[in-house]
Amino acid sequence: MSQSMTFRASIVSILILLVFLGAWWGATLPTKVDLGDMDPEYAKMMGLDTMQESDIPTPGDIGSAIWTHLSDPFYVAGSNDMGIGIQLAYSLWRVLAGFALAALVAVPLGFLIGMSPLMRKALDPYIQVMKPISPLAWMPLALYIIQDASISSIFVIFICSIWPMLVNTAYGVAAVRDDWLAVAKTLEVGPLRKAFKVILPAAAPTILTGMRISMGIAWLVIVAAEMLVGGTGIGYFIWNEWNNLDLANVIFAILLIGVVGMILDLIFGLLGKVVSYKEV
């Protein structure tokens, strides 16, 4: 039943793709231009033709752009001309660095907030004010203080991915069942062992959900941050190709961002499955 459901769903997925590609292809067909009674020779000299190519790239253009980029992803031919693999690696590095730093701060702090109602009350106003700030708003301050574009974008990733992890960790830790804590108490389990063997595994699914949300946000923000600071990265690549008016490359980069984002989300989904447990 579920097997055939998967099968039928993939058929529908493929059909949707075909319809979309067909519509795209149809909409970007060369259009006939009515040149009136202009002399064909003169029109040719003016760069006009009876068949006008579309300004929007066709599916074929995109296909060839994908092929060009993926066949040689790691070349470096100057600071403004690097393979897509290199650009992507820069973006991923910034996201992972900022995310890892955020996790290092958010998980222990979340533990503290989750275990101590006093700290929760004390820190709550700060968290509530900091959470809704667009991460990019920090950029000027970061650039001024850090004076390094790349580290500034890492900081922006750090500041945007810290909140979901912090809030989820605190919630997960506070929601650990009293039963399990009572078991640890009656067994005279020390605070460290209790934190790692009882609270952490109990809260792990919630923490992982927070990490997954953080990673999603970080991947959204890195593109904007790199557009702003320039230099390297997938966000800069898009902005550069826009300046080159190469829409095929822009569309290719958009697709790539989507695929990489999906893979990152899948990874965290799998990690979440590893630490999940069925409550009874």
Place this chain on the structure above:
Amino acid sequence: MNTPAFIQVDNLERTFPGPMGQDPVTVFRNLNFTIEQGEFVCLIGHSGCGKSTILNILAGLDEASAGYVFMENKEVTGPGLERGVVFQGHALMPWLTVRENVAFAVKSRFKDKPKSEINAQVEKFIDMVGLSHAIDKKPHQLSGGMRQRVGIARAFAIEPKMLLMDEPFGALDALTRGVIQDELLEICRATGQTVFMITHDVDEAILLADKILLMTNGPLAEVAECAENPLKKPRSRQEMHHDGHYYPFRNHLMDFLVNGPSTAYADKLEGDAPPPVEAPADGPRKVVNG
């Protein structure tokens, strides 16, 4: 009293703050009883008389508002490994297997033992409750009865001086309950374990307990009677209703639950002979809490 009791409870009282400015509620007060080493003591009473609170105070998980609990002449002030607890809702950690759940407790108790000895201890006690075949399963793969057995194995595996059980079989069906009661009886007989158990099942108390504490209703609940179980040991579920004391004693306990305190069972006895069984005056007997 020349030798002090193993467990001594002195004038225990627990008061909870009233909800939103109302007067505080004293759930129970003036609680006095003792438990001897190797004794199986059951506490029965209606919901709301603070049974679980008493157990939590004995376990060190809750604090008394007044009064003291002494264990071997030392005041109980917090939780400790010399007291094992079987929780009402088994309280197994769902991310650990049966083996890991029991091992968690064993490692807490015997911190310096080598791995092989820890493993042997874990396997011995899982085998004791007959779950060797399910040792590597997670709690959600087990039935309710099996989970409660793991909880019992975990509590026994730390070899506590005192076992505290909070309605351990309350959530189980009658058949499973009977089987595990038999197992528990067997284990206690073999190990001489001291047990304090909360129940509201009269038959369970008669089968298992050496001494039954009868609590009045809360608030201001008290232990109205401390009844020695008159049925001869060893008792078994199949045989115990042939004991002359079974029906009079069972009626006595039921009357207590339905009508409240009356003459203590010991005072109804003439010599060692059981008192005559009276037919219940109010028609078919009311069933109290199953």
